[in-house]
Amino acid sequence: MNNLFTALIARRIVATVSAFLVVAIACTAGIWQLNRAESKIALAANLLARQQLPILSANISPLTLEDATERRMIARGQYIPEAAIWLDNRPRPIPPAGSNTSQSGFYLMMPLQLAGRDEILWVNRGWAPRNNENRESLPPVKTPSKVATIEGIVFAHPGKVYALGEGQAVIDAGKPRIEQNFDLRAEGKLRAWAQSPFILREVDTGIDDGLLREWAPLTTGVDRHYAYAFQWFALAVCGFLFWLITGLRQYRRQDMNGDQG
Template structure:
């Protein structure tokens, strides 16, 4: 037993430490990927549960983010297309099992809706449109209703954030739509000088052909990928252990090593 311990560990300190690092890193990364998967499943379950609650109306009163987050909401008002913000570098939304190119880049169209019966603004994520490949400054052609509209969707704190290099110190132009990387609700409210809801409303697919896609992917999208990554990390840890053990046993069985131990 002592000679086996010597062959596997004592005479192979560097190999043992290296194998131990591989096993620890592989197991830790695998557990982390499993945690990511479980978090997505829990978030999706929570979202589904909140969607089953009574539908809120943005016109009834001013709702807080805590009250309205991930709830279904309806709103009636008029769009303000001249203040629209096109969020760049957004992937195409695809339903679960849907077809299409998920890597295709485009825009989310965020447009303020002035609620009927008051002056409060509700920012609405109307959907996704592809980016012009020849000139990225050319905005996609979409249709916007002129009169009052009734919309329905799900409330979120923001439309999602992407990495942004630096920030513009100069005030953006307010005379028309503009392209941005992210939407800062507080900054936009100060810039415009209007009262607005502390959240955005992501529209659901209504079947209205306005040039925008709203087939949002469920929050559980990517869970299978996390499981696959976890398997790969655990396999790496197991392979590291097997290689360490096999090389150690092969060295232990070498006649010169065994005769040296006996002397």
């Protein structure tokens, strides 16, 4: 037993420490991937539970983000299309059937003047494809010119992408506003508007306005997290087996040499 311990560990300190680090790092990464998958499942379950609650109305009384987040909501008002913001570099939420590539496009953020209230509600109206040849050539979108009723789900923001050098927004009436991210507070200060402290992500109700509203579920990517976790745990097992097998081979060679001696 002492000879086996010596062959596996005492004479292979560097290999043993290296194997331990590989196993520890791989197991940690695998557990992190499992936790990410479980977090997405829990978030999706929480979202589904909140959507079963009674539908809120944005026109009745002011609501806080805590009260309204992830709840269904109906809002009645008139769009302000000249203040629209196009959020760039947004992949299509659900790729078309048979396609594995992610198509880039825009989210259309548009303020809605709530009927009967002096308050603006920002609406994520949906996704539209981008013109790859001309970034400022925006897709055609139909906007109601009269008071409309919007149905959607409340979120704190429309999602963020990594962006470099973002500065203060500048309003140029001659150009469309194409931004990387949306800052609700900054928009309120920029236009001195009274705003709802959340956005409304419009759901698909069959309206043909040139926008897609097939939103990806929160559990998207769970299978990928499980696959990554399996790969990390497999790496940990392979690292341990490599350390063990090479150690046993070295022990056997030493034992054979000892017998011959």
